[in-house]
Amino acid sequence: MGSKTKASVVAVNGNLVTAAFEGVVIQGEVAFVVSGGLHLKSEVIRVEKNHAVVQVYEETRGVRVGDAVEFSGELLSISLGPGLLGQVFDGLGNPLPAIAKEYGYFLPRGVSISSLDDERPWDFTPVAKPGDEVSGGSVLGTVPENMVTHKIFVPFGMRGGYKVKSLVDKGSVTAKDAIAELEDDNGGVFEIFPRFEWPVRVPIKAYEQRLMPDEPLVTQIRIVDSFFPVAKGGSFCIPGPFGAGKTVLQQATARFADVDIVIIAACGERAGEVVETLLEFPRITDSRTGRSLMERTIIICNTSSMPVAARESSVYTAVTLAEYYRQMGLAVLLLADSTSRWAQAMREISGRLEEIPGEEAFPAYLESRIAGFYERAGRVRLYDGQIGSVTIGGTVSPAGGTFEEPVTQATLKVVGAFHGLSRGRSDARRYPAIAPLESWSNYTGILAPEKIAFARKLLRQGSAVEQMMKVVGEEGTAMDDYLAYLKAEFLDGVYLQQDAFDSVDGATSQQRQVKVFDFLLNILKTDFVFSDKAAALKFFHKLRSVFVDWNYTPQDSPRFEETAAKIEQRRLEFAAKEESS
Amino acid sequence: MRKVYGRIDDILGDVVTVRALDVAYEDLAQVTTRYGVSLAQVIRIEGNKVSLQVFAGTRGVSTGDEVRFLGRPMQVAFSDDLLGRVFDGKGVARDFGPPIVAEMIEVAGPSVNPAKRVMPSRMIRTGIPMIDLFNSLVESQKLPIFSVAGEPYNQLMARIALQAEVDVIVFGGMGLKYDEYLYFKNTLEESGAMGHSVFFVHTAADPTLETLLVPDLALAVAERFALDGRRVLVLLTDMTNFANALKEIAITMEQVPSNRGYPGDLYTRLAQRYEKAVDFSDAGSITILSVTTMPGDDVTHPVPDNTGYITEGQFYLKNGRIEPFGSLSRLKQLVNEKTRDDHRALMGNMIQLYASSRETKEKKAMGFALNSFDERLIKYGALFEARMMDLDVNISLEKALDLGWEILAQCFEPEEVSLRSKLVEKYWPKD
Ligand SMILES: Nc1ncnc2c1ncn2[C@@H]1O[C@H](COP(=O)(O)OP(=O)(O)OP(=O)(O)O)[C@@H](O)[C@H]1O
Numbered sequence A: 001m002g003s004k005t006k007a008s009v010v011a012v013n014g015n016l017v018t019a020a021f022e023g024v025v026i027q028g029e030v031a032f033v034v035s036g037g038l039h040l041k042s043e044v045i046r047v048e049k050n051h052a053v054v055q056v057y058e059e060t061r062g063v064r065v066g067d068a069v070e071f072s073g074e075l076l077s078i079s080l081g082p083g084l085l086g087q088v089f090d091g092l093g094n095p096l097p098a099i100a101k102e103y104g105y106f107l108p109r110g111v112s113i114s115s116l117d118d119e120r121p122w123d124f125t126p127v128a129k130p131g132d133e134v135s136g137g138s139v140l141g142t143v144p145e146n147m148v149t150h151k152i153f154v155p156f157g158m159r160g161g162y163k164v165k166s167l168v169d170k171g172s173v174t175a176k177d178a179i180a181e182l183e184d185d186n187g188g189v190f191e192i193f194p195r196f197e198w199p200v201r202v203p204i205k206a207y208e209q210r211l212m213p214d215e216p217l218v219t220q221i222r223i224v225d226s227f228f229p230v231a232k233g234g235s236f237c238i239p240g241p242f243g244a245g246k247t248v249l250q251q252a253t254a255r256f257a258d259v260d261i262v263i264i265a266a267c268g269e270r271a272g273e274v275v276e277t278l279l280e281f282p283r284i285t286d287s288r289t290g291r292s293l294m295e296r297t298i299i300i301c302n303t304s305s306m307p308v309a310a311r312e313s314s315v316y317t318a319v320t321l322a323e324y325y326r327q328m329g330l331a332v333l334l335l336a337d338s339t340s341r342w343a344q345a346m347r348e349i350s351g352r353l354e355e356i357p358g359e360e361a362f363p364a365y366l367e368s369r370i371a372g373f374y375e376r377a378g379r380v381r382l383y384d385g386q387i388g389s390v391t392i393g394g395t396v397s398p399a400g401g402t403f404e405e406p407v408t409q410a411t412l413k414v415v416g417a418f419h420g421l422s423r424g425r426s427d428a429r430r431y432p433a434i435a436p437l438e439s440w441s442n443y444t445g446i447l448a449p450e451k452i453a454f455a456r457k458l459l460r461q462g463s464a465v466e467q468m469m470k471v472v473g474e475e476g477t478a479m480d481d482y483l484a485y486l487k488a489e490f491l492d493g494v495y496l497q498q499d500a501f502d503s504v505d506g507a508t509s510q511q512r513q514v515k516v517f518d519f520l521l522n523i524l525k526t527d528f529v530f531s532d533k534a535a536a537l538k539f540f541h542k543l544r545s546v547f548v549d550w551n552y553t554p555q556d557s558p559r560f561e562e563t564a565a566k567i568e569q570r571r572l573e574f575a576a577k578e579e580s581s
Numbered sequence B: 001m002r003k004v005y006g007r008i009d010d011i012l013g014d015v016v017t018v019r020a021l022d023v024a025y026e027d028l029a030q031v032t033t034r035y036g037v038s039l040a041q042v043i044r045i046e047g048n049k050v051s052l053q054v055f056a057g058t059r060g061v062s063t064g065d066e067v068r069f070l071g072r073p074m075q076v077a078f079s080d081d082l083l084g085r086v087f088d089g090k091g092v093a094r095d096f097g098p099p100i101v102a103e104m105i106e107v108a109g110p111s112v113n114p115a116k117r118v119m120p121s122r123m124i125r126t127g128i129p130m131i132d133l134f135n136s137l138v139e140s141q142k143l144p145i146f147s148v149a150g151e152p153y154n155q156l157m158a159r160i161a162l163q164a165e166v167d168v169i170v171f172g173g174m175g176l177k178y179d180e181y182l183y184f185k186n187t188l189e190e191s192g193a194m195g196h197s198v199f200f201v202h203t204a205a206d207p208t209l210e211t212l213l214v215p216d217l218a219l220a221v222a223e224r225f226a227l228d229g230r231r232v233l234v235l236l237t238d239m240t241n242f243a244n245a246l247k248e249i250a251i252t253m254e255q256v257p258s259n260r261g262y263p264g265d266l267y268t269r270l271a272q273r274y275e276k277a278v279d280f281s282d283a284g285s286i287t288i289l290s291v292t293t294m295p296g297d298d299v300t301h302p303v304p305d306n307t308g309y310i311t312e313g314q315f316y317l318k319n320g321r322i323e324p325f326g327s328l329s330r331l332k333q334l335v336n337e338k339t340r341d342d343h344r345a346l347m348g349n350m351i352q353l354y355a356s357s358r359e360t361k362e363k364k365a366m367g368f369a370l371n372s373f374d375e376r377l378i379k380y381g382a383l384f385e386a387r388m389m390d391l392d393v394n395i396s397l398e399k400a401l402d403l404g405w406e407i408l409a410q411c412f413e414p415e416e417v418s419l420r421s422k423l424v425e426k427y428w429p430k431d
């Protein structure tokens, strides 16, 4: 299917190769630089007269002037179909375990393996019937894939109306078996397969309508769900300096979030972190489905030492897979770690193209690319009335750890929630290190807004008192102020902080959060009477250790209610009189 | 394949441009001048114009000099004969020993497939409590020592290398002072470790760009030893010199700098090296310990900043001690569950108390009144610094844990430290 365009290399600059061509070249089409017997996959990113500049998805070592360049005529695409769940792909959709099996320890150049296993049989059940009117995105049938009813679609790119001419019966099919024939108005007949290609940089829009993201996405991380909530179909970002806990936070979210599918885009970060997920998820049972977590997860893995151009496209591969499962009426969560590495990949390529640089040498289109990426999040009503969503959460790794830099700033403009990690909090081991005063969310969470407003006001007040105490000392602080400070510290210690590595505290269900928060609020609203500051400090220290103990107690254990009663008893001991009556 | 080309068109910084055909990207060439032969590498090709970075620098290069392409990228000889030997940044022997006749291997080869990695699981014991107890070093970890110039980072690194039970040590020196190089060499020789070590040394007196090859040579050799099933420790000092050489080339090539003159691909360049650290599924491993000096003790400087985003933690060396704050081993949780049942609890608790003791010290300095608990926090801080943080302390992890309990008992009542009662019963000194 490749085009007849003839081309050969005239220049090499890092991963950019310039080819002189005769014939037709499409912007964005896939090309192959043929070097030393290898076909190095690449993408056309600039065309000037008879010169095409391609970014090569592999190392360009050994490429020379005169090497042939072949053009495919196709945009950079990924195969969609059943069998993607539980897989680990590189940035271009090559399954890494299959590559390992074939080539051993190292990632060879010039290798391409299909994202789908064409031999695997699937149990097909037709949904449509001959004579039905269909178009791109219509459902022809389903196959069971892990816990998901995987829909087999009319390829999204088929525009216009078709009539189902024939459809196979219920039975075993593979991804490459024709399952239907469609006929257009002119009598043209098209075979349909469970598998089809989709260009990763193009959003899938086969839906009826976009909806407001107004349903909370429960992550089971308290500070997120209660204070800075995320919504299904919304977007959020986690900027933070190195070591502040971005990856740990995302790994926890990937485990516990209340969604159907999780797609992890490991973008330009450490390979070791992917290995952790890769080896642990198959062993963890997902409480929602009773199956292994890996079965609902897809990993797109382009770690920091893998080629930069493929890193740039890996986020698009990831979001395309997210949109594909959204089309099945599922809630999909895409977690990208780190979007800064993606932005840096753009910067590297832009620099080689000698484009006019913007701030910190990032290209001028940085903002629009970031916006375009997060815009692929959304909640939609599909043609069959079902609701599907793609939620996008990206970490940002700001240079020097300051948020006043282009990637953080461009991201903040477009996301719906900001979970900013602070160095101070992570140094003090206050995890998750989401800064409670600076972070924000535009989404509606699981708690009543006035309750949260009260808690936030207290946190602000506590922080102001703390600052003041640094100047005037404890002695110079009024008792009321001191109590506000202690209450804020208490709220932080027992609710905002959460031990990601504990099996109980690591995830707090929505129902438990609502219950515990009310309980906590009652404490925070209590007027306490203490003989002096030392007594107050001691009281909150003790209460805190009991409360933390409560956090570590499973809700179905008898100790849960016992501990609650113990806390309430302590509260009453020091509460002002009118309250206890 | 070997062709000789005449004319050098441009000489700019350490980059020359020649006219040549049929040259492959990243191939090597030799530039022969009146003063000697220098190695060069292709860094850009535009039609018949080929740009090369000249590792020995371009001073003395004449437009009349000859450039001969070698028809291959950088390689290094590999065999067990490397052990005990010292090479320079070009891979040429600098110890007057015989040349190595062996298989030539590719440097800066492909990445390991993440699917072929395993989870790190073995702790490397160093005898340094600030590491073993508080930030355990793990086999296959990549970890830099962050510090300002003048700190004893090379001593620390040499000490860890000698204590670590590894099969092979590969040393990569970049911009080293000659006496630093001799220090490493003598230390390893005296301890008998030289016999299983290989040195790639670039000194401050050598041409700047030769520093660029050192990590690649060291890691290529390390990777082969690891594939042969050996546990390899790679020492890289000082990576800031490597980054500065990258900056120099980037500026010569008129790349738009991203931050304080450093090129935008600094992160990728560093990551490509550090990510060579690996635990292979059924072969050996590579652990990387490096030094990153921080200009002005500034962690936000582009070199430590980018490094911190890549490595699995860092040891922050300050005033001759490993600082508990700012130091981190991200892999510690993979090993400290299996060491002793009090390890994790004690680790967290002692650091928190030390943090409180520092705050109390500030409070004292501000002239605020101290209560009795404050006084004891201050005592604790002093003991912690003298008996845990001092780099002269050299004890096993178990001894360090016992010592931890001892220090706590000297300062506090068991109720004052929030440790689980089960552990207190078991470990709190009884008298
Ligand atoms: N919630 C948490 N609970 C306990 N420890 C944590 C938590 N979050 C982070 N840590 C500690 O901090 C270390 C670094 O966290 P993490 O790897 O998530 O940082 P990061 O922000 O992703 O850094 P980088 O930008 O360098 O990737 C972890 O290895 C762990 O030791």
Ligand SMILES: [Mg+2]
Residues within 6 Å of the ligand: A246, A247, A248, A269, A337
């Ligand atoms: Mg991270």
